[in-house]
Amino acid sequence: METVKSVDLSINNKKLKNIGFSGLQKLFKQSIVLIALFLLWEIAPRIGLVDEAFFPRFLNVLIAWWEMVKSGELFAHFSASITRSIFGFGLALLIAIPLGLLIGWYPLARDLLNPVLELFRNTAPLALLPVFMLFLGIDETSKISIILFACTWPILLNTIAAVGSVDPLLIKSARSMNISSFKLFYKVILPASVPTMFTGIRMAGSSAILILIAAEMVGAKEGLGYLITYSQYNFMIPEMYAGILTISVLGLFINYGLLSLEKRLSRWKQDPTL
Amino acid sequence: MTTVEKIRFERVTKSFAVRDANKKGVSNEYTAVQDLSFTVREGEFITLVGPSGCGKSTLLDLTGGLTTPTRGRILIDGKEIAGPGLDRGIVFQQYALFPWKTARGNIEFGLEAKGIPKREWKEKANYYLNLVGLSQFADRYPHELSGGMKQRIAIARSLAFNPDVLLMDEPYAALDAQTRESLQSELLRIWKQTKKTIIFITHSIDEAIYLGERVVVLTGGPGQVKEIVDVPLKSRDADVRSHPDFVKIRQKVWNLLHEPEYIGANI
Numbered sequence A: 001m002e003t004v005k006s007v008d009l010s011i012n013n014k015k016l017k018n019i020g021f022s023g024l025q026k027l028f029k030q031s032i033v034l035i036a037l038f039l040l041w042e043i044a045p046r047i048g049l050v051d052e053a054f055f056p057r058f059l060n061v062l063i064a065w066w067e068m069v070k071s072g073e074l075f076a077h078f079s080a081s082i083t084r085s086i087f088g089f090g091l092a093l094l095i096a097i098p099l100g101l102l103i104g105w106y107p108l109a110r111d112l113l114n115p116v117l118e119l120f121r122n123t124a125p126l127a128l129l130p131v132f133m134l135f136l137g138i139d140e141t142s143k144i145s146i147i148l149f150a151c152t153w154p155i156l157l158n159t160i161a162a163v164g165s166v167d168p169l170l171i172k173s174a175r176s177m178n179i180s181s182f183k184l185f186y187k188v189i190l191p192a193s194v195p196t197m198f199t200g201i202r203m204a205g206s207s208a209i210l211i212l213i214a215a216e217m218v219g220a221k222e223g224l225g226y227l228i229t230y231s232q233y234n235f236m237i238p239e240m241y242a243g244i245l246t247i248s249v250l251g252l253f254i255n256y257g258l259l260s261l262e263k264r265l266s267r268w269k270q271d272p273t274l
Numbered sequence B: 001m002t003t004v005e006k007i008r009f010e011r012v013t014k015s016f017a018v019r020d021a022n023k024k025g026v027s028n029e030y031t032a033v034q035d036l037s038f039t040v041r042e043g044e045f046i047t048l049v050g051p052s053g054c055g056k057s058t059l060l061d062l063t064g065g066l067t068t069p070t071r072g073r074i075l076i077d078g079k080e081i082a083g084p085g086l087d088r089g090i091v092f093q094q095y096a097l098f099p100w101k102t103a104r105g106n107i108e109f110g111l112e113a114k115g116i117p118k119r120e121w122k123e124k125a126n127y128y129l130n131l132v133g134l135s136q137f138a139d140r141y142p143h144e145l146s147g148g149m150k151q152r153i154a155i156a157r158s159l160a161f162n163p164d165v166l167l168m169d170e171p172y173a174a175l176d177a178q179t180r181e182s183l184q185s186e187l188l189r190i191w192k193q194t195k196k197t198i199i200f201i202t203h204s205i206d207e208a209i210y211l212g213e214r215v216v217v218l219t220g221g222p223g224q225v226k227e228i229v230d231v232p233l234k235s236r237d238a239d240v241r242s243h244p245d246f247v248k249i250r251q252k253v254w255n256l257l258h259e260p261e262y263i264g265a266n267i
């Protein structure tokens, strides 16, 4: 038992070392341009290439960011924003996926509803923001609702399309094994739909952030969008940039999270880059 | 050889509604197979040849219970087919493996459908993976397998839930000659070992004669049985193909398939 363990460990170590080296190389490749960009950001205001009043040095932005982290201010805004987007996005997932599967499964429902859904999808959610605020005020409900609204359409439409485009041969193959309609749905239609469904989910993820920030800029008392507009009004320019950076990082994390979830769920798909 | 009757096609006709090209919104009836009758014995290996579009796949769908005949009926063990069932296993021309399942997962799909307890899956899947020579590829996804491997997994999947009847639609059409030949002898071996009734569709006259105990020659438009040719070959070694008897049968089937043109040329 012991020896087996030690052998295992040594293999792991070797692996780790390999990953460590190539990992470093990769990290370097991925971060070099980013570092150069931040350097430029630092230098440009210093040498007077841009007006430092409007475009503070990168270090000053970082300092402002760190001050806000320390005071807990940033976390308050951040958690307000993330709570709203998670609620809106999560509700959209809970509503749009089952609904999309259902509509996709019944061709009549699909044909009847598709024009309406297309219309809704092509209505810019931000155009409806005043309507939402009119009805729901400027508290959490209106913001969560508009994110929910914006996220629903891409998920719904892609889920419907996914179900409709499952290879009929696979359905035939499953039916030839005499499985029930429920099992057919759950074991064939659902997994076959995952990749197309995820296209919609990722679209929804990026629009969730966009809509969230816009909604917070227009009417909110906290949140990252509010932080940005508030800092701008009060001419706290480094704080404003710190808020923008935080949003970028948030968007990055959400996209990365969705991407890795997608990778896990559609491991079986051929890598198109191969 | 047993002479118990396994499958009986009784004046089977299948028509489809098709759109009229000239008049919009009007649909015509297109008859794919008409009054088709023949029987398959239990444990028999029967092959079907015929021109493209003569209704071979249609016939297979009907036998699989995926569609119902417009007229006539198909009996299995004396009972009319009521729908799909695990007494019949279909190997589709385009493999039809589930891309999100590994080779093993695909085989287990059939086992689950059959209601075999989960603890037996692994052993059964291993057995059939081994039978088609793909034990090392158990955990590969279909896109990581070659065409011939996918075909073998599809065959293993159909064999695994142990159907009495195996229905195969041009399963080897997309393979290179070498893979095809090895899969042909593999199939013969499996057939002898399991004593299943096999209906095998092919475009290749050679394949039909090499594999089949009888060859059903169909004519097109609408599909009907032209003739059923007996294949009284003793051996099925690879070199049987150059045997005089084999050549004679091949000539016969070829003539049957080309007869209308043959007659036309003599007028």
Ligand SMILES: Nc1ncnc2c1ncn2[C@@H]1O[C@H](COP(=O)(O)OP(=O)(O)OP(=O)(O)O)[C@@H](O)[C@H]1O
Binding pocket: B016, B017, B018, B030, B031, B032, B050, B051, B052, B053, B054, B055, B056, B057, B058, B059
């Ligand atoms: N669902 C359908 N609707 C309308 N026509 C159909 C349908 N399925 C098949 N047909 C027609 O029935 C005829 C027989 O088709 P089938 O697929 O059985 O031919 P086949 O003998 O298998 O041909 P091939 O050798 O090319 O595979 C064809 O003319 C085809 O156009």
Ligand SMILES: [Mg+2]
Binding pocket: B056, B057, B058, B169
């Ligand atoms: Mg066909």
